[in-house]
Amino acid sequence: MTEYLKLTGLSLLAAALGVIAGAHSPRADIGDVLAGSHVGVLNRDKEIHLLVRTIPERKGSFLGLMLMKDRAAQFYRIDPLDSSLSQSYAMNPIEVGRDGELGVLNIEPSLVLSLGRICPRTGRPDFTINDAGSRNSAGFQGSIVFKAGHNSDLSWSDYVPGEFKGNHDRLRLSALTDHEATLFSEQAGSFVIREKMTGIYSIKKLSVTSAGALLETRPYRIGAFILDQGLFGSRERLIWISPSNFRDVTHFNLKR
Numbered sequence: 178m179t180e181y182l183k184l185t186g187l188s189l190l191a192a193a194l195g196v197i198a199g200a201h202s203p204r205a206d207i208g209d210v211l212a213g214s215h216v217g218v219l220n221r222d223k224e225i226h227l228l229v230r231t232i233p234e235r236k237g238s239f240l241g242l243m244l245m246k247d248r249a250a251q252f253y254r255i256d257p258l259d260s261s262l263s264q265s266y267a268m269n270p271i272e273v274g275r276d277g278e279l280g281v282l283n284i285e286p287s288l289v290l291s292l293g294r295i296c297p298r299t300g301r302p303d304f305t306i307n308d309a310g311s312r313n314s315a316g317f318q319g320s321i322v323f324k325a326g327h328n329s330d331l332s333w334s335d336y337v338p339g340e341f342k343g344n345h346d347r348l349r350l351s352a353l354t355d356h357e358a359t360l361f362s363e364q365a366g367s368f369v370i371r372e373k374m375t376g377i378y379s380i381k382k383l384s385v386t387s388a389g390a391l392l393e394t395r396p397y398r399i400g401a402f403i404l405d406q407g408l409f410g411s412r413e414r415l416i417w418i419s420p421s422n423f424r425d426v427t428h429f430n431l432k433r
Contacts, residue, residue: 210295211292212231213332214228214331214332214333215301216323216330217321217322217327218322219245219320220319220321224245225244225321226243226244226246226331227243227306227321227329228242228243228331228332230375232254232375233375237257238255238256239254240252240255240271240377241253241268242377242401243316243317244426248424249424249426250418250423251317251423252271252279253269253270253271254269255268255290256269265292266291266292267288267289268287268289268290268306269283269284269285269287270282270315270316272420273395273396273421277381279374279379279399283313285313286313287308287309287314287316287317288318289307289308290304290305291304291305291306296325299325302323303324303325305321305322305323306320306321306323307320307321308320330405330406331404332403333376333402333403334376334403334404335376336353336402337402338358339431339432340432341429341430342429343427346362346429348360348429349361350415356371357369358371365397366382367382367383368380369393377399377400377401378399380398380400381393381396382394382397395420396420398427399419400416400417400418401416402416403416412430412433414429416428417429
């Protein structure tokens with residue numbers, strides 16, 4: 178009887194410790210440490226920014242915008258890998274399907290994110306991103322190292338109406354109503370811009386038929402708004418990414 182009570186007590190203690198450990202596990206607190214803005218180094222010499230948002234309707238998962246300033250950008254869905262003890266996350270590129278909608282087209286991840294230590298001073302994590310070794314090679318490839326002490330000067334913004342200026346074009350964006358707005362380009366004409374996922378927008382060209390009906394093309398660009406906090410103040414940007422080439426990126430700055 179005494180031995181049984183000892184075993185029962187140990188079992189209860191182990192269960193209690195398990196609950197406590199679960200409450201403080203990396204997976205339990207991941208939303209607090211991964212969501213936000215991070216800056217890392219690709220292949221030891223290229224600066225990479227990773228902006229992360231939670232997906233409210235997909236618990237434990239995130240949307241990521243990885244970009245190399247002015248040179249490349251790619252959206253990802255970031256999902257926990259199967260093991261409950263894992264600190265690794267699959268990164269699947271978000272692409273345009275045949276139906277013109279945005280989503281994950283290849284269930285094989287192209288990258289894997291692995292968490293390291295969490296800095297007690299900042300509450301931010303060290304982590305690495307590496308090739309998944311799958312047949313999916315869309316988007317960025319290579320080894321990327323992120324350190325908790327390095328801060329990105331970019332953040333992922335919500336929709337911003339107004340006039341934006343690029344090197345070769347000007348855009349005018351109306352207010353967003355029911356996740357939709359109009360966009361006028363001085364160079365390319367009228368577009369419709371729609372929020373398809375939180376912070377991710379499809380931009381489709383509008384044309385008028387001879388009968389006066391409006392037609393939409395497949396997404397001309399995929400877009401997002403970012404806040405760039407530089408040495409001389411902050412500025413809102415709209416970035417356009419080609420659906421077929423993540424290295425085809427155009428930046429537009431909000432006119433002040």
